[in-house]
Amino acid sequence: MKLFKILLLFIALSTIGCTEKENPSFTEDDLVLIPQPKSLKLNEGSFEITESTKIIIPQDSLASVSSILNDLFKKAAGFEMETSAKAVSENSIQLKINSEIAKEAYELKVTSENVILEASSKIGFVYGLETIRQLLPKEIESASKTSNIDWYIPNIEISDAPQYSYRGNMLDVSRHFFEKEYIKKHIDRLAFLKLNTFHFHLVDDQGWRIEIKKYPKLTEVGGFRVDQENKNWNARIKNDPEEEATYGGFYTQEDIKEIVAYTQEKGIRVIPEIEMPAHVMSAIAAYPWLSCTEEPIAVPSGGVWPITSIYCAGKESTFDFLEDVLTEVMQLFPGEYIHVGGDEATKTNWETCPDCQRRIKEENLADTGELQSYFMKRIEKFLNKNSRTLIGWDEILEGGLPEEATVMSWRGFEGGWEATAAGHDVIMTPTSHLYFDYYQGSPDHEPVAFNAFLPLHQVYEFRPVLDSMSVEQKKHVLGGQANLWSEHVATSSHSEYMLFPRLAALAEVVWSPEEKLNWEDFSVRIRKMMQRFEIMDINYAKSAYAIQPESEIDLETGEITIRLKSEFPDTEIRYALNEEDLTANSELYKEEIIVGDDTNIKAAVFKDGEIMGATLDKTFEFHKAVAKPVTYKYEYSKSYASSGETALVNVLRGSKYFKDGRWQGWINRPAIVTIDLEQSTEVSEVVVGSLEEQGTGIYFPQQLKVEISKDGKSFKEVALVNRKYQANPGAKIENFKMNFETQQDIQFVRVSIEPLAKTPKGGGAWLFLDEIKVK
Known part of the structure; x- marks a missing residue:
């Protein structure tokens, strides 16, 4: 009997041993974190999140951050973790307040027993939880329950904080209107990438998008235009003010409150932009008395250049109107900054306007350039009186900069350099690196965009500060911002395409320490992150995979040399000539291709036997005039x-x-x-x-x-x-x-x-x- 009991005990222990599983370990190649943390140490083992895992929340004010993970688990895993204020030592994700940690920083330590996340602020906890999210299998982004997935995160120690305090993205909703639901989805994605500022471009010539109670025509008239969407943006003709306007939309004040509340939950500030004195034809269409001429105009359906229909700087009624509008805007947006544009104002009408000329004389101004400076300084005083800071595009430097203004430098880096030299804060957003309405690949394979080129690697090369800046100047560079103007972007799907993956490149540049920025390393991680984007249902661009051919002809021999590359390094490129089909077994590109007669070449980047990005299909057709005088x-x-x-x-x-x-x-x-x-x-x-x-x-x-x-x-x-x-x-x-x-x-x-x-x-x-x- 004794021997039988021993045998039973042995069988029981053997069964337990068979069913127990060791938590797996991870390698650094398994980590796909964007942006790259400040410091990271990977340890053996991992922590598994299960139905019995608890999230420990130290304060009621932090309760909502649990949704960052729980909303994902509810869909992808079919369960939610219980939240509790009572600390437990095992199988828990514990949020701990540490007042010594900087506002946006966090400390994360994962062991096989628990996860400890320390921060001093809600936003720090948001960023830490977003990091945990990225450490989880990409299937956590699934919209429906997945099977056969264990929710492990690696045992890891991370100490993280941003390099720059301003990490932004601007969406232009004026040229094309985007629904509230898309804006909220976009806010989620900004938080995912640890971007902290949403610049809301609400006003432009082609649409006024925010309800102002005191001036209802701003949205009733200014929010809509004649539908010319079948024409190229800059080929659209001038509208008759009497013609029916049906294309557009706007946000009610309730919509704005909902968006602002949503961004606050995600730790993101919203900066509204209310353009002035130019880019305001939508307002003038609603209230013609705002212009110098007071002539009725229509909201334009497309591009306008030069922009001469601008606010009259000579009338007091203009400033009464703007102060009324800004008062309602400030009631809706509690943040520090109000963006007032200030760009691309052609002052032709000011030159001949009696009111503007009288203002120049009365204020002892030199010219219309100084009149714009007067305009912006007056608006700044009103904002300062209401505890707000004015931001403007770098044109506000012309004629004299408002005393406490922050400059957004878009026409290169020069305006930013000049403003920092004068002691002003600056946000760098140069067209060369951060205008996301530009093509990111060959227009032969891309949706329509502004005719300029900004590939992914060029975004990653952006650095907000300049070597030529003094130490004091560099302190005034707050960070960087990507802008997506929407002249050519009419749908949310197209918007996503223009933003991703370029937005991820910006996110890393403005968050991670400069010494950790490395294009080759990022190019590996972003390719893996794209798999997560896929599950997140983001219509991201694969343009960086596209073949970028280089060809040159020897006019003496008549031969053409063809070189193939993609933006990503170390890619597998295969090609086929003439009637051959392009497959995973096609010729591997290793050296330049030389052709001397009619040749069709098809080429693409392959990964695991599948084509990634667009396929190059190019024909070199020789003829009787080649190389002739x-x-x-x-x-x-x-x-x-x-x-x-x-x-x-x-x-x-x-x-x-x-x-x-x-x-x-x-x-x-x-x-x-x-x-x-x-x-x-x-x-x-x-x-x-x-x-x-x-x-x-x-x-x-x-x-x-x-x-x-x-x-x-x-x-x-x-x-x-x-x-x-x-x-x-x-x-x-x-x-x-x-x-x-x-x-x-x-x-x-x-x-x-x-x-x-x-x-x-x-x-x-x-x-x-x-x-x-x-x-």
């Missing part, structure tokens, strides 16, 4: 010269990005090009490659004519194409073919390409060409 009757623009006199016969084609260096441009004159084939040649067709981007003033030709000659003196016309203008909302490349009735034996080809004579807005048009193929 070319003469021009009218010289092309020096700004758009491409590779010079052989640009139109070098096989290298342009993309939809007109600044890619492959396009030759003419403004207000035709392109008349003569090609010498150098010997008698049989020709039957000429093809002209052209670009149209109506928003930037580039239009397809209205007429193309081909003339031929044997001696270069006597020419005869053999082909003529006329075309009418057609509205085109995006960028488009067209190959205009001109076939001859019979094949011709000639040496000279003259092609005359007439630009569009008059654009919809009046005036001439740019003509852009990349190749003239002779076949």
Whole structure:
């Protein structure tokens, strides 16, 4: 019997041993944290979050932060952790208040028994919990319950704090309106990345988006415009004030209160922007007496330049209006900052306005530049009286900076340098690094954007301070902000595409210590983070995976050298030529490719057998005029010269990005090009490659004519194409073919390409060409 009992005990212990599992350990490669913490130590083992795990909350005021994790677990795991004020030593996530820790900092220690998160403020706990979130398996972001997932986080010690106090993102809801639900979703994502400022661009020419009780027409009239969404932003025509306006929307004051309360829960400040004195045609459309001329205008549906319809700086009624508006705005937004714009004001009307000229004389001002300074300083005094700080774009430097203003430097870094030298706080937001309405990949594969280029790695290269700044100047640099202007961004899905992953790059740059910033390391982590974005249902861009081809032609041998790369280092690039299919088994790209006749190349980045990002599909089509002498009757623009006199016969084609260096441009004159084939040649067709981007003033030709000659003196016309203008909302490349009735034996080809004579807005048009193929 004794032996039997011993046997039973052995079996029981063996069973327990089989069912117990050791918590797994992690490697640093398993950690996907963005932004990178200030310091991190990875230990053996891990902590498992289960249904019995408790969240220990020391104060009722911190109770809501538990939702950062519990909202995720409720959906993805099917349970919520119990919250309690009573501390327990095991299987708990304990929040502990430590007054010695800086406001936005936190300390996190994870062991197999518990998680200790220390901070001195609610925002510190928010950031610590967001770090725990990123340490969890990416499946925690699932919208529905997942199976076969153990919710482990690695045993780790993190000490973390931000490098800069201002880490922001601006959304323009004026050019295109975004619903409240998307704004709240965006706030969640800012907190996820430890960004702490949401700049709410509520007012612009094309829409007034905030309800002001005292002036209801601001939203009734100013909140809507005539629907011209089928046209390119800058090709939209002027609206009649009497025409029905149906496109737009606005936030009620209750909506604003809800958004502000939501941001406060996430530890994010909101800065409203109420533009002045320019970018206010929506307000003038509602109340014409706000302008110098008092003429009725409509809310514009698209781009306006120059911006001459601005607030009258001479009338007292203008300042009464603005103080009324700002009073209601301050009641809704409790934060320190109010952004008042101050940019791009063309003061033409001020020059002739009796009220403005009287103001200049009475205030002993030198000119309209000083009148704008007077305008902004007066608004600043009103804000200061209400314990608020004015922020303006760097144009507020002109004519004299308001005494306590903070400058947002967007036209490069120079305005920021100047403002810090004068002792003012500065937020850096240069177009070169932080304008997210710019293309992040080739326009051939991207949704429409502003015609400039800002790839992911360039965002990561941003640094808010300049080496040339003194120690004192650097103290005035608060941080950085990314701006997403919405002229070309009409949907929340498109907005996400423009923001992610670039917003993650900014988040790391303004949070992590500079010595920890490393593009190669970030490029590994962001690729893993994209998998989490996928589950979070973020429509992020894969542009950094796209192939970036470089090609050049040897005009003596006629051979083209092709180089392939992607923005991410160490990627697997495969390619296929001509009729071959591009697959995971295609040729691995190792060295440059050289071609000497018609060649189609398809290439893409592969990962685990799947194509990542856009596929390059490019054809190099040789023809009888390649590298032949070319003469021009009218010289092309020096700004758009491409590779010079052989640009139109070098096989290298342009993309939809007109600044890619492959396009030759003419403004207000035709392109008349003569090609010498150098010997008698049989020709039957000429093809002209052209670009149209109506928003930037580039239009397809209205007429193309081909003339031929044997001696270069006597020419005869053999082909003529006329075309009418057609509205085109995006960028488009067209190959205009001109076939001859019979094949011709000639040496000279003259092609005359007439630009569009008059654009919809009046005036001439740019003509852009990349190749003239002779076949």
